Amino acid sequence: xxxxxxxxxxxxxxxxxxxxxxxxxxxxxxxxxxxxxxxxxxxxxxxxxxxxxxxxxxxxxxxxxxxxxxxxxxxxxxxxxxxxxxxxxxxxxxxxxxxxxxxxxxxxxxxxxxxxxxxxxxxxxxxxxxxxxxxxxxxxxxxxxxxxxxxxxxxxxxxxxxxxxxxxxxxxxxxxxxxxxxxxxxxxxxxxxxxxxxxxxxxxxxxxxxxxxxxxxxxxxxxxxxxxxxxxxxxxxxxxxxxxxxxxxxxxxxxxxxxxxxxxxxxxxxxxxxxxxxxxxxxxxxxxxxxxxxxxxxxxxxxxxxxxxxxxxxxxxx
Amino acid sequence: xxxxxxxxxxxxxxxxxxxxxxxxxxxxxxxxxxxxxxxxxxxxxxxxxxxxxxxxxxxxxxxxxxxxxxxxxxxxxxxxxxxxxxxxxxxxxxxxxxxxxxxxxxxxxxxxxxxxxxxxxxxxxxxxxxxxxxxxxxxxxxxxxxxxxxxxxxxxxxxxxxxxxxxxxxxxxxxxxxxxxxxxxxxxxxxxxxxxxxxxxxxxxxxxxxxxxxxxxxxxxxxxxxxxxxxxxxxxxxxxxxxxxxxxxxxxxxxxxxxxxxxxxxxxxxxxxxxxxxxxxxxxxxxxxxxxxxxxxxxxx
Numbered sequence: 001x002x003x004x005x006x007x008x009x010x011x012x013x014x015x016x017x018x019x020x021x022x023x024x025x026x027x028x029x030x031x032x033x034x035x036x037x038x039x040x041x042x043x044x045x046x047x048x049x050x051x052x053x054x055x056x057x058x059x060x061x062x063x064x065x066x067x068x069x070x071x072x073x074x075x076x077x078x079x080x081x082x083x084x085x086x087x088x089x090x091x092x093x094x095x096x097x098x099x100x101x102x103x104x105x106x107x108x109x110x111x112x113x114x115x116x117x118x119x120x121x122x123x124x125x126x127x128x129x130x131x132x133x134x135x136x137x138x139x140x141x142x143x144x145x146x147x148x149x150x151x152x153x154x155x156x157x158x159x160x161x162x163x164x165x166x167x168x169x170x171x172x173x174x175x176x177x178x179x180x181x182x183x184x185x186x187x188x189x190x191x192x193x194x195x196x197x198x199x200x201x202x203x204x205x206x207x208x209x210x211x212x213x214x215x216x217x218x219x220x221x222x223x224x225x226x227x228x229x230x231x232x233x234x235x236x237x238x239x240x241x242x243x244x245x246x247x248x249x250x251x252x253x254x255x256x257x258x259x260x261x262x263x264x265x266x267x268x269x270x271x272x273x274x275x276x277x278x279x280x281x282x283x284x285x286x287x288x289x290x291x292x293x294x295x296x297x298x299x300x301x302x303x304x305x306x307x308x309x310x311x312x313x314x315x316x317x318x
Numbered sequence: 319x320x321x322x323x324x325x326x327x328x329x330x331x332x333x334x335x336x337x338x339x340x341x342x343x344x345x346x347x348x349x350x351x352x353x354x355x356x357x358x359x360x361x362x363x364x365x366x367x368x369x370x371x372x373x374x375x376x377x378x379x380x381x382x383x384x385x386x387x388x389x390x391x392x393x394x395x396x397x398x399x400x401x402x403x404x405x406x407x408x409x410x411x412x413x414x415x416x417x418x419x420x421x422x423x424x425x426x427x428x429x430x431x432x433x434x435x436x437x438x439x440x441x442x443x444x445x446x447x448x449x450x451x452x453x454x455x456x457x458x459x460x461x462x463x464x465x466x467x468x469x470x471x472x473x474x475x476x477x478x479x480x481x482x483x484x485x486x487x488x489x490x491x492x493x494x495x496x497x498x499x500x501x502x503x504x505x506x507x508x509x510x511x512x513x514x515x516x517x518x519x520x521x522x523x524x525x526x527x528x529x530x531x532x533x534x535x536x537x538x539x540x541x542x543x544x545x546x547x548x549x550x551x552x553x554x555x556x557x558x559x560x561x562x563x564x565x566x567x568x569x570x571x572x573x574x575x576x577x578x579x580x581x582x583x584x585x586x587x588x589x590x591x592x593x594x595x596x597x598x599x600x601x602x603x604x605x606x607x608x609x610x611x612x613x614x615x616x617x618x619x
Binding site: 040 | 351354355357358361362364365366368369371372375384386387388430431432434435437438439442443444445447450453454457459460461462463464465466467468469470471472487488490491492493496521522525546549550551552553556557568571572575577578579583586587590593594597598600601605608609
């Protein structure tokens with residue numbers, strides 16, 4: 001993922017080419033630059049109008065009071081100050097942090113476990129079936145899988161509770177209790193994303209040099225030592241990618257909560273993103289909603305930057 | 319890029335010489351192997367069971383939908399829930415059509431704009447090229463929630479709210495596609511480009527007749543990923559579209575489910591089965607491409 005493009009060689013001037021006048025090279029160069037701008041124009045315009053413009057606008061709006069009906073009124077950092085007094089925001093941030101933490105641990109933990117299991121010598125067809133089964137939920141819209149899980153989580157009629165009571169457990173109010181509504185969101189998020197993370201791990205595991213593992217075994221290392229000292233460092237690149245992706249994804253959990261619990265009971269399972277949407281599009285408090293959104297953006301950016309900073313200390317770059 | 323490295327489909331496929339060292343008759347599977355395969359089977363059942371339940375429920379009368387113990391295999395093939403779901407109060411066929419129009423338009427736009435930009439960033443020299451590219455790439459870090467409010471205001475100003483264009487226009491360009499295609503074109507030998515240029519081809523001809531056909535696999539992958547992303551989208555549609563007639567399929571299904579799952583569960587599952595079908599088809603057709611292209615960037619770093 002290098003950002004610097006290798007220097008492309010300019011084609012040598014055609015021996016008997018078009019024009020043939022002096023200064024041909026600069027004309028070619030200029031034509032090539034023009035082509036470059038034309039080729040990138042749609043993308044750049046899209047970027048300016050639909051990403052950069054809105055980003056700047058969001059920052060401006062966050063400094064105003066704006067209810068859509070009357071013009072935005074500049075209020076400085078009032079919206080940001082207001083965030084510190086907002087208990088609902090604290091609750092939703094608390095939930096979001098829980099979702100992020102759970103996603104990092106559970107998704108990557110299960111993904112690594114299944115990846116290691118799938119990566120052993122198994123019949124080819126079996127590997128294929130397992131890979132497909134684990135990956136399929138990832139391709140289905142979160143809304144649809146949440147609709148299915150909503151039915152499975154029902155307290156009296158749901159399958160989950162049927163099996164729990166059959167095993168002698170108590171019925172769980174998955175969707176309407178303040179603890180379990182969060183657990184339900186976490187279960188669906190883990191279930192859906194584990195397959196993608198697993199595939200990344202599998203791809204990385206296949207790049208681990210077999211002779212290095214053999215050599216370590218020959219030297220008397222047990223399986224755990226091989227895993228801890230060789231495999232884990234060799235796949236650290238994939239681990240880094242997975243953790244970054246799960247953090248960014250979990251900060252934005254939205255659809256599953258809408259379908260499963262609607263944020264409830266009360267705000268028990270509501271995420272920051274849901275809260276932003278509510279403040280903006282139900283209460284039309286655009287300035288305040290923008291301030292929350294900008295802060296969320298900054299937090300995600302900060303976490304990602306810290307991740308990249310820490311990267312040097314544990315990611316093996318060969 | 320997708321034709322340079324294909325994900326080895328079985329463990330050990332990357333080291334061909336290795337097979338010879340292994341004795342042909344290996345000792346029988348160990349206990350550990352049985353346990354690990356057992357775990358994998360359990361996990362796979364957990365992944366597939368919800369979809370199986372969805373399908374069998376869609377074939378049952380609503381009154382038996384919640385029968386316990388749950389029946390995992392269809393006992394009868396009663397397709398009436400599908401007919402009822404389609405003719406019900408939520409126009410899911412219309413919603414499906416809306417989703418398809420948006421997803422197809424977005425995919426077509428993306429496979430036109432992204433390869434052009436990717437090619438320019440990889441193979442053409444122009445002032446500011448690298449800084450523009452890095453700026454573009456950084457937009458991948460901007461979460462949708464930050465730009466959604468200004469975008470909503472923008473669409474409102476253009477009178478595009480409740481109009482599929484509000485989702486199509488922002489969708490037809492994007493940094494991810496440019497990045498994917500640039501990676502592919504970087505791997506394309508410069509000699510091919512130079513040869514075409516020396517034969518007098520214009521930059522456009524070189525791109526259109528030489529480079530683009532070679533990028534067929536990468537472009538198809540981009541098309542599939544873009545299509546699925548748009549087909550599955552919920553957040554932006556839920557904010558830009560607000561009537562049942564313009565709603566996309568995910569919105570229609572949430573409407574059908576009703577608050578707290580109060581809708582007719584058998585019909586909802588029938589509709590969900592219909593909604594999932596395209597993902598299933600894409601999965602069966604393009605699984606290898608998707609997996610290869612998704613995993614590459616992560617592993618190669």
